[in-house]
Amino acid sequence: MERQKSFSFKPTRLLLFTFTIFSSIFFLSTFTIWLTKSTTTPSLHHQQTLLNFNTSTNNNNNSVELNLQPLTVLSLTQNFSVTKIQTLIDNRLSRSQKSFSESKSEDIEIEENHVVDTSISSVNFTAMHGNNGTKVEASGLVGKSDKVLIFKEIEVKKKKKIVKECDLRKGYWVFDESYPLYSRDSCPFIDEGFDCEGNGRLDRNYTKWRWQPQDCDLPRFNATKMLELIRGKRLVFVGDSINRNQWESMLCMLLSAVKDPKRVYEARGRKITKEKGNYSFRFLDYQCTVEYYVSHFLVHESKARVGQKRRPTLRIDAIDHGSSRWRGADILIFNTAHWWSHYKTKAGTYYFQEGTLVHPRLNVSTAFTKALTTWASWVDKRINLKKTQVFFRSSAPSHFRGGNWNSGGHCTEATHPLNETLNTIDPEKNIIIEETIKKMKTPVTLLNITSLSEFRIDGHPSIYGRKTQSSRIQDCSHWCLPGVPDTWNELLFFHLQSR
Numbered sequence: 001m002e003r004q005k006s007f008s009f010k011p012t013r014l015l016l017f018t019f020t021i022f023s024s025i026f027f028l029s030t031f032t033i034w035l036t037k038s039t040t041t042p043s044l045h046h047q048q049t050l051l052n053f054n055t056s057t058n059n060n061n062n063s064v065e066l067n068l069q070p071l072t073v074l075s076l077t078q079n080f081s082v083t084k085i086q087t088l089i090d091n092r093l094s095r096s097q098k099s100f101s102e103s104k105s106e107d108i109e110i111e112e113n114h115v116v117d118t119s120i121s122s123v124n125f126t127a128m129h130g131n132n133g134t135k136v137e138a139s140g141l142v143g144k145s146d147k148v149l150i151f152k153e154i155e156v157k158k159k160k161k162i163v164k165e166c167d168l169r170k171g172y173w174v175f176d177e178s179y180p181l182y183s184r185d186s187c188p189f190i191d192e193g194f195d196c197e198g199n200g201r202l203d204r205n206y207t208k209w210r211w212q213p214q215d216c217d218l219p220r221f222n223a224t225k226m227l228e229l230i231r232g233k234r235l236v237f238v239g240d241s242i243n244r245n246q247w248e249s250m251l252c253m254l255l256s257a258v259k260d261p262k263r264v265y266e267a268r269g270r271k272i273t274k275e276k277g278n279y280s281f282r283f284l285d286y287q288c289t290v291e292y293y294v295s296h297f298l299v300h301e302s303k304a305r306v307g308q309k310r311r312p313t314l315r316i317d318a319i320d321h322g323s324s325r326w327r328g329a330d331i332l333i334f335n336t337a338h339w340w341s342h343y344k345t346k347a348g349t350y351y352f353q354e355g356t357l358v359h360p361r362l363n364v365s366t367a368f369t370k371a372l373t374t375w376a377s378w379v380d381k382r383i384n385l386k387k388t389q390v391f392f393r394s395s396a397p398s399h400f401r402g403g404n405w406n407s408g409g410h411c412t413e414a415t416h417p418l419n420e421t422l423n424t425i426d427p428e429k430n431i432i433i434e435e436t437i438k439k440m441k442t443p444v445t446l447l448n449i450t451s452l453s454e455f456r457i458d459g460h461p462s463i464y465g466r467k468t469q470s471s472r473i474q475d476c477s478h479w480c481l482p483g484v485p486d487t488w489n490e491l492l493f494f495h496l497q498s499r
Helices: 011-039 082-099 161-165 223-229 241-255 321-325 343-347 364-382 428-438 450-454 484-498
Strands: 049-057 062-070 106-110 113-117 122-129 134-141 147-151 154-158 171-175 209-213 234-239 264-266 278-283 288-294 299-306 309-319 331-334 352-354 389-393 444-447
Touching: 209 484, 223 241, 223 484, 234 241, 241 264, 241 278, 241 288, 241 331, 241 484, 288 321, 299 364, 309 364, 343 364, 352 364, 364 428, 389 484, 428 444, 444 484, 450 484
Parallel strands: 062 134, 234 288, 234 331, 309 352, 331 389, 389 444
Antiparallel strands: 049 062, 106 154, 113 147, 122 134, 171 209, 264 278, 278 288, 299 309
């Protein structure tokens, strides 16, 4: 029988075996650490910050404070992922919102962000928004000379419901040194009639008033965003010279965001004047056009034989013959009111025509209703709902004192807005406009600028509507640029963003 061999270690072998095991472990550990470091993206080199949210509420307003506490992790990109922060904010806020007295859904939007160098040890961010009474604050600690993502604006927005709840007509004018949104020198599109500064007006306060609605904040006009909204589209204004006033304002506001003004031009090389009524300005960098087509009444101005004479008439049953140019627009802003107050129109004697009938006399309100019905019918038949958004701007007030435009009416002495307005109810024309819109199949947004403009007696050209000044004929109907029409375009911007 064979003898079994015993298994044993000699001291030398044991020492060698132990050394081999520990060497292997040390090598594997070193290799693992090196491999981990080498697989990390080279451009990720900062500490990632954990957003801790402390939510507090009180009876008067809701506030959400965001405290940024440093948390060391492997890396953070230099350009930082806004999406990750966005998700984290949304998740934490959705839990904290339950403690609010009014549990309404809110979206958090981080609008402007960029990385900047800083030598301070702490950064605080605050954004106040009156749309929902919510205050959002963010603060965090960073090391000296670190690069930190600054949230220039953390905007808390209500969903579409807030647009319906906020009555933009009710509010007040606030003097704001950051206005106007552009200067007269930076915009070559202001024609003589609206160029009050160029015509010798010395005071500038009329350019520095901002409309503040009672129930929400009107977002400041952002020309770049507006251009993005109309990229590849047609923005078309149709109406009288007051609409041309607003159209020129829009051109100036948009031009402020264009790097090379030479890339904005009129399609046919026309210079803006009162004599020519149709213009199309191209913004090459955005492949869009901003157009204006004159139509004093939106219906056809014609002529008909009355007795032995051919007289000018207004075909209140036929749309303006230039309407083919309006079709295909992506955004349409209509208006009519100014010329309906003209003495000839108001008289209504052998002026309003339907078919071959020229009414010997027709009440101007009845004629206005019939004309708007004609316009509404055209919109319902000709406008593509899937493509075009339609707006109708309400009537703009005049501020003649001591007479009318042709009988010594004036507004020269006005340099500040009125403290209160004389009109407490909507003008009859606005009521007719609203009633007409309600009956339409096409959704039409009423851009109601009447009440807010009632305060602005200081915003008219008065004697500064022409180079040669005359106190006998003053313009208290149109508006200086920069000026009140800029606010009308801020309202338009508000509605377009809301959609």
